[in-house]
Every structure is written in structure tokens, then in C-alpha cells.
Amino acid sequence: MGARSLTAQRAGVEVAGQNLANVNNPAYARQRVAIATSLTIGTELGPQGTGADAVAITQMRSAILDNQIQAEASNRGSLTAQQTALQYTQAALGTQIDTLASGAEGTTASQGVGSGHSLSDSMSQLFNSFQSLSTNPTSMAERQTLLMNAAGVAAQFNQLNSRLNNLKGSLNSTIQSETGVANQLLTDIAALNKQITSAEASTGGAANDLRDTRQARLEELAKYVKLDLSNGNGGAVNIAIGGVAMVTDNQVTDSLQSYDAGGGQVLLRATTAGTPLALTGGSIQGTIDARDGAIANLQTSVNAIASALITQVNSVHAGGFGLAGSTGANFFNGSNAADISVNSVLLGDPALVQAAGVSGAAGDNQNALALAQLAQTKFAAFNGQTLNQAYSQTVAGFGQQLSTVNTQLGDQQTIENMLMSQRDSIGGVSLDEEMTDLTRFQKAFSASARLITTVDDMLDTIVNMKR
Amino acid sequence: MRVSANTFSDTLITQLNNLAVRQARLQSQAATGQRVRLPEDDPVALRRALDLQSEFSSTGQYTRNIARQTELAQASYTNIKALKSLSDRAGEIATQADGLKSPEELKLYAKEITEMIKQAVSLMNGTNRGDALFGGTATSQPPFAMSLDVNGNVAAVAYQGNTSLPETEISEGVTLTTQAVGANTLGTGPRGLVTDSRSGADLFNHLISLQNNLLTGNTTAIAATDRASLAKDEDNLLYHISSNGSLQARLETTASLNGARSLAIESQVSTEVNADLAQTLVKLTQTQTAYQAALQSGAKALNLSLMDYLH
Numbered sequence: 001m002g003a004r005s006l007t008a009q010r011a012g013v014e015v016a017g018q019n020l021a022n023v024n025n026p027a028y029a030r031q032r033v034a035i036a037t038s039l040t041i042g043t044e045l046g047p048q049g050t051g052a053d054a055v056a057i058t059q060m061r062s063a064i065l066d067n068q069i070q071a072e073a074s075n076r077g078s079l080t081a082q083q084t085a086l087q088y089t090q091a092a093l094g095t096q097i098d099t100l101a102s103g104a105e106g107t108t109a110s111q112g113v114g115s116g117h118s119l120s121d122s123m124s125q126l127f128n129s130f131q132s133l134s135t136n137p138t139s140m141a142e143r144q145t146l147l148m149n150a151a152g153v154a155a156q157f158n159q160l161n162s163r164l165n166n167l168k169g170s171l172n173s174t175i176q177s178e179t180g181v182a183n184q185l186l187t188d189i190a191a192l193n194k195q196i197t198s199a200e201a202s203t204g205g206a207a208n209d210l211r212d213t214r215q216a217r218l219e220e221l222a223k224y225v226k227l228d229l230s231n232g233n234g235g236a237v238n239i240a241i242g243g244v245a246m247v248t249d250n251q252v253t254d255s256l257q258s259y260d261a262g263g264g265q266v267l268l269r270a271t272t273a274g275t276p277l278a279l280t281g282g283s284i285q286g287t288i289d290a291r292d293g294a295i296a297n298l299q300t301s302v303n304a305i306a307s308a309l310i311t312q313v314n315s316v317h318a319g320g321f322g323l324a325g326s327t328g329a330n331f332f333n334g335s336n337a338a339d340i341s342v343n344s345v346l347l348g349d350p351a352l353v354q355a356a357g358v359s360g361a362a363g364d365n366q367n368a369l370a371l372a373q374l375a376q377t378k379f380a381a382f383n384g385q386t387l388n389q390a391y392s393q394t395v396a397g398f399g400q401q402l403s404t405v406n407t408q409l410g411d412q413q414t415i416e417n418m419l420m421s422q423r424d425s426i427g428g429v430s431l432d433e434e435m436t437d438l439t440r441f442q443k444a445f446s447a448s449a450r451l452i453t454t455v456d457d458m459l460d461t462i463v464n465m466k467r
Numbered sequence: 468m469r470v471s472a473n474t475f476s477d478t479l480i481t482q483l484n485n486l487a488v489r490q491a492r493l494q495s496q497a498a499t500g501q502r503v504r505l506p507e508d509d510p511v512a513l514r515r516a517l518d519l520q521s522e523f524s525s526t527g528q529y530t531r532n533i534a535r536q537t538e539l540a541q542a543s544y545t546n547i548k549a550l551k552s553l554s555d556r557a558g559e560i561a562t563q564a565d566g567l568k569s570p571e572e573l574k575l576y577a578k579e580i581t582e583m584i585k586q587a588v589s590l591m592n593g594t595n596r597g598d599a600l601f602g603g604t605a606t607s608q609p610p611f612a613m614s615l616d617v618n619g620n621v622a623a624v625a626y627q628g629n630t631s632l633p634e635t636e637i638s639e640g641v642t643l644t645t646q647a648v649g650a651n652t653l654g655t656g657p658r659g660l661v662t663d664s665r666s667g668a669d670l671f672n673h674l675i676s677l678q679n680n681l682l683t684g685n686t687t688a689i690a691a692t693d694r695a696s697l698a699k700d701e702d703n704l705l706y707h708i709s710s711n712g713s714l715q716a717r718l719e720t721t722a723s724l725n726g727a728r729s730l731a732i733e734s735q736v737s738t739e740v741n742a743d744l745a746q747t748l749v750k751l752t753q754t755q756t757a758y759q760a761a762l763q764s765g766a767k768a769l770n771l772s773l774m775d776y777l778h
Contacts, residue, residue, distance in 0.1 A: 135535040362598075
């Protein structure tokens with residue numbers, strides 16, 4: 001009985017030691033040794049106890065919490081990816097209100113309203129240059145200023161388009177690299193399934209530490225893609241992604257593959273099944289959502305504004321006359337934000353800017369005035385807004401999407417903190433508790449040893465009775 | 468609730484992080500004086516601020532347009548005023564040139580009129596920044612061309628300009644011009660400064676007629692036609708002087724309204740994007756106090772352990 005008790009208490013000390021050793025391991029769930037009375041034997045006095053046995057080492061885990069945390073990891077992964085992508089886009093957009101900066105017209109904070117540092121400012125400058133030209137249509141200085149400002153607007157459209165394209169390329173690279181990481185995790189989890197099945201079949205108990213590692217891998221994988229889990233054979237976990245089985249028991253049955261769906265749109269499909277995956281969470285889907293949603297919409301809107309600017313300005317400009325009577329020239333070349341540029345012929349000779357409405361009247365400004373008044377023209381294509389208002393609306397709409405993601409992520413953080421706190425409350429290691437257990441088992445071990453010495457003393461007494 | 472070894476530290480890290488983010492945001496607001504900088508801060512306020520900035524920029528341009536029109540109006544006024552002085556003197560000569568004057572005296576008057584015509588042509592060919600002031604939109608050549616006879620007297624003055632004027636926008640949708648065309652015999656469009664079919668003004672031809680009548684000593688014609696003709700010219704010049712003054716007053720009023728609008732826009736932008744400094748600083752102090760309290764309580768809680776009491 002004494003020896004059995006010593007073994008049981010030693011197991012308690014070992015488990016407390018294991019818990020203490022893993023106090024800072026985030027994947028670890030504390031363990032408890034289960035001690036039960038050993039078999040009783042029948043005596044004249046009735047059934048008599050034979051001490052206690054350590055019967056199992058159990059893990060303090062809640063399957064419900066684990067599943068919830070893993071599901072929330074997908075939501076958080078998606079929102080974090082969206083937030084990151086949209087914040088990069090916000091930086092690429094370069095629009096901010098800075099009331100301390102010099103404005104487009106050199107106004108300072110004390111005189112003006114600051115600068116928006118954006119296309120909005122540049123377009124205002126362009127239309128103001130048309131106004132200035134209308135007040136002095138024969139001035140080469142005004143014509144030169146107009147062309148420089150127009151080239152500035154064109155360059156800003158080009159840069160914004162280029163930045164957004166680069167950003168989409170970076171997001172595609174992120175999708176590709178995260179797909180590789182997710183595939184590695186699928187392989188790891190299948191291997192862990194195999195180890196768990198094997199360990200539990202041979203020992204009969206739960207392979208707690210392997211299960212901890214697998215749970216951590218599942219939560220890591222869930223950050224990238226939303227998982228559908230089910231129980232496999234012998235303690236294994238089966239994984240399906242987007243309706244396609246990826247891990248069954250200890251086999252990786254399929255894997256994720258990124259592919260270009262056309263036009264640089266990298267998506268995800270199952271390698272073996274070949275079917276495009278309809279993902280509903282995880283950072284990969286979050287990145288795809290941001291790229292094909294907010295960023296694509298932003299690029300479409302910017303292109304629409306650039307196209308309208310080109311078409312409208314060219315339409316008016318072509319009908320005017322240059323200082324020497326030339327007519328019919330376009331002001332802008334190109335058709336959208338990617339290729340907009342100022343007609344190089346005009347850049348070479350500002351006198352060719354067609355500011356006059358009639359031929360042979362150098363001082364006529366009708367065309368310049370009509371071009372300047374495009375700033376106030378409201379377009380049906382932009383819901384009755386001017387070009388500047390359409391850009392402001394585009395920026396505000398984008399800002400609203402980012403703001404919504406920020407709020408959702410804040411809420412998500414709160415939910416995850418609560419779930420983590422609940423899980424920690426169940427499975428987290430408490431130093432005080434473990435030190436108490438250590439002391440408790442140590443005392444019990446000492447007491448069990450004393451039982452053996454007491455029995456030994458009693459046997460000595462009996463043996464020495466003959467003398 | 469059961470508290471594990473990492474509960475304190477995890478919670479403390481989360482709380483400190485939240486407070487640090489809040490502190491950083493409030494500190495940035497206090498340093499810049501702005502509540503809204505980026506689209507994500509307040510998309511609706513940012514939208515309104517961008518629209519207001521655009522309007523501010525346009526209003527600034529209208530103010531510059533007004534300055535340019537005022538410059539043109541003042542340049543025109545200087546020349547018209549000088550022309551009016553010449554017209555006044557011509558009227559005086561037409562009144563003084565009666566039958567009591569000797570032919571020599573009349574020829575001296577004629578000589579003075581000839582010089583006055585040349586001076587008037589010079590005034591009417593005046594320019595601003597290289598562009599003719601009174602040629603309509605035909606600004607690249609002098610509006611009036613003068614021809615002399617063999618004796619050096621003025622034979623004719625021809626108008627080479629047109630009757631169109633460039634208009635400038637001085638506030639949204641409102642355009643005007645402060646310039647005048649030299650001559651308009653069409654009966655429509657802007658009133659001519661020296662020749663206008665509607666008012667009967669034709670200053671150069673009337674002066675040439677006076678010059679010729681003075682040379683020939685035809686004082687009867689001077690009294691019968693030239694005086695009345697020159698009176699029409701004077702009325703026409705008075706009309707232009709008055710019109711110029713009215714336009715300058717209108718420009719001044721519009722500039723003043725634009726200035727007031729700019730100030731109003733500044734105030735509106737400030738309302739949209741600026742931070743309430745008092746409120747921001749109070750919140751910052753609150754957050755700093757909470758941060759300090761979290762650090763102190765955290766440090767104490769983390770230091771407590773059963774191990775300190777076990778031997």
C-alpha cells in the first residue's frame with residue numbers, strides 16, 4: 001500500500017512539475033493527475049482499502065471553447081488582412097487633411113484650410129489654371145503654368161494607378177506565400193493525427209501534449225483559411241476547406257493551390273479536385289476580399305474620374321483655337337488613370353493651347369472659360385456630382401470601408417479576449433496552485449514513506465519478540 | 468473565476484496596449500490640433516472637408532480673377548479719363564472757334580486738334596501686359612490705325628479691332644468684363660468707347676471734321692454740327708466712365724463677399740476636422756492616469772507569489 005501511495009504521490013509531483021515547466025507555453029493546457037482508491041479486499045472486518053493509485057493524467061480543456069477560438073481565429077485573420085490591405089491603400093491614396101500644411105495655392109494654416117495632399121488639390125489647381133488663363137488668354141506664363149499643372153494631375157493619376165497595381169501585386173504574393181504556409185500546416189496536422197492515434201492506441205490514455213500541439217496548429221491554420229473540422233478515427237481530426245476534404249485521419253488528401261484567374265486575380269483552388277474554393281474566412285480570403293472589393297472599387301472610380309476628365313476637357317478644348325488659330329487638338333492623351341498624359345504637342349508649344357472660342361482673336365477666352373467651368377459641371381455618371389466631389393466621395397467611401405473594418409476588428413478583439421480569458425481560466429497554469437499541489441503531494445509522499453517506516457518498525461518489534 | 472499565472476500578464480498587456488493606442492491618438496490630436504486627418508478617422512467629415520477645401524480653392528481663384536479684372540478696369544479708366552480731358556478741350560475749342568477768331572487763330576486750333584487726335588489714338592491703342600485694351604478680343608494689334616494727308620493733318624482713323632469682349636468668372640456662374648471695345652457700329656453688343664452707332668458717338672471722325680472745319684475757317688459748320696457731335700461723344704465717354712466705376716464697385720463688393728465666404732469655409736473646415744483641445748487634453752490626462760494606475764497595480768500584482776512564503 002505504501003509503495004503504491006508513493007507512486008501515486010510521485011505522479012502528482014511530476015504533473016505539477018510538468019505544469020510549472022509549461023507555464024509560459026501558450027499552447028499548453030494544464031494537466032491533473034487522477035488518483036483513485038485501489039481495489040478493496042475482503043476481510044473479517046469487512047472490505048478493506050489497499051491505498052490509492054494514479055489512474056490517469058487528464059487535460060483541462062473545453063472542446064467548445066477550442067472550437068470557438070479556432071473559428072474566431074478565421075474571422076480575425078480575415079479582418080486583419082483586410083485592415084492591413086486597406087491601410088496600405090490609404091497610404092497609396094495619399095489623401096489626408098493637414099491644416100498645418102501649405103495649401104494648393106500656397107495658403108498657410110493661418111490663412112486657409114490646409115491641404116488635402118491629393119488628386120482633389122491637383123484637380124482644383126488645374127481648373128484654377130484654366131481660370132487664370134481665361135483672365136489673360138495671351139499670356140505664355142499662364143499657358144505654361146496650366147500645362148505644368150495638367151502634367152501634375154496626369155502624373156498623380158498615373159502614380160496612384162501604379163501604386164494600386166503594385167499593391168495588388170503584393171497582395172497576390174501574400175496569398176501565394178500564405179497558401180504555402182497553410183499547406184505545410186495541413187501536412188503537420190496530418191502527421192500529428194498519426195502520432196496521436198498511434199500514442200493513444202498503445203498507451204490507452206490521451207496524448208495530451210500532442211493534442212496541445214495539434215490544437216495550436218489548427219488555430220494557426222484557421223488564421224489563414226476557415227476550417228470545417230470533424231472527428232476522424234482514433235483521435236484524429238479531419239479537415240475540410242471550402243467543402244473539399246484536405247486531411248482525413250493521418251492522410252493529406254488534397255492541398256491548397258493559388259492560381260491566376262486572369263487579369264492578375266490570384267484565387268485559391270483545391271490542387272487535386274481542381275475546384276475553386278469558396279472561402280468564408282481567414283486571412284487569404286480577407287486579402288482577396290480587400291483586393292477585389294474596396295481596392296478594385298477605388299481603382300474603378302479613379303479610372304472613371306480620369307476618363308471623364310480626359311473626355312470632357314478634350315471635348316471642349318478641341319473646339320477652341322490656339323494663339324495662331326490652330327484647332328482640333330486634344331488637351332489630354334490616354335483614356336484612363338493608367339495612361340493619361342498631356343498632349344506633348346501642347347507641352348512643346350504652349351501657344352497651341354486652344355483658349356479662344358473663335359479664330360483670329362488672340363484675346364478671346366471663351367474656351368478657357370468653358371474649360372474652367374467644367375470644375376462646376378455636375379455629371380450624371382457621378383450621380384450629379386462634380387469631378388472633385390466624385391473624388392471626395394470615392395475617398396470617403398473607401399474611408400468608410402476601412403473605418404468599418406477597424407470597428408469590426410476592435411469588436412473581434414474583444415470577443416477573442418473573452419474567449420481566451422475563459423480558456424485560460426480553465427486550462428491556464430497557476431503558479432500558486434501548482435506550488436500548493438507540489439507541497440501537497442510532497443507532504444503526502446512523506447506521509448506514505450512514514451507508513452513504510454512505521455510498518456518496518458512494527459515488523460522489527462515482532463521479529464525482536466523472541467529474544 | 469479561476470486566475471492562472473498568465474491571466475494577470477495577458478490582461479495587463481492588453482490593457483496597456485489599449486491605453487497606449489488611446490494615448491497615441493489623443494497625443495497626435497493635441498499636437499496637430501486635428502481630430503480628422505485620414506479617411507478612416509471620420510469619412511463623412513473628411514468628405515465635407517475635401518469639398519470645402521475645393522470650394523476654398525475656387526473662391527481664392529475668383530478673388531485672383533477679380534484682382535485681374537480690377538487691374539484691367541483701372542488701366543482702362545486711366546485712358547478713358549485722359550480721353551475725356553481731350554474731349555473736354557475739343558469741346559472748348561469748338562465753342563471758342565466762332566466768327567470772331569482770325570483764320571490764323573483757327574489754324575492754331577486746328578493744329579491743336581490734330582495733335583489731340585494723335586494723342587487720342589495713342590490712348591486708344593493703350594495696352595496692358597502687352598494686350599490692346601480697347602480692341603475687343605483682337606488684342607494682338609493696335610485697335611486704331613491713323614492716316615495723315617500730305618500736310619500732316621489726320622485724314623482718317625480706322626478701327627481694326629472687333630466687338631467681342633473676354634468675360635471672366637468672379638464667383639460661381641457669374642461672369643463679367645470691365646473692358647470696352649473701341650468701336651461698335653453693329654447696333655448690338657458692347658457699347659463702343661469712341662464710336663457707337665446707338666449713341667451717335669464717333670469721336671475720331673468728329674475731331675477730324677472739327678480739324679478740317681478749323682483749317683477751312685468754316686465756323687458755321689463748327690457751330691451747327693461739330694459742337695453737337697462732340698457733345699454726343701462726351702456723353703458716350705461719361706457713360707463709359709460711369710460704367711467703369713460701377714463695375715469696379717461691383718468687383719470690390721464681390722471680392723468682399725468672397726473674402727467673407729473664405730473665412731466661413733475656414734470656420735466650417737475647422738468644425739469638421741479640428742479637435743476640441745480642452746476636451747482632448749482632459750481625455751489625454753485621464754488616459755495617462757489610467758496608464759500609470761495600470762502599470763502600478765500590475766507591477767504589484769505580478770510581484771505577489773506564494774513562492775515568497777514557502778521555505
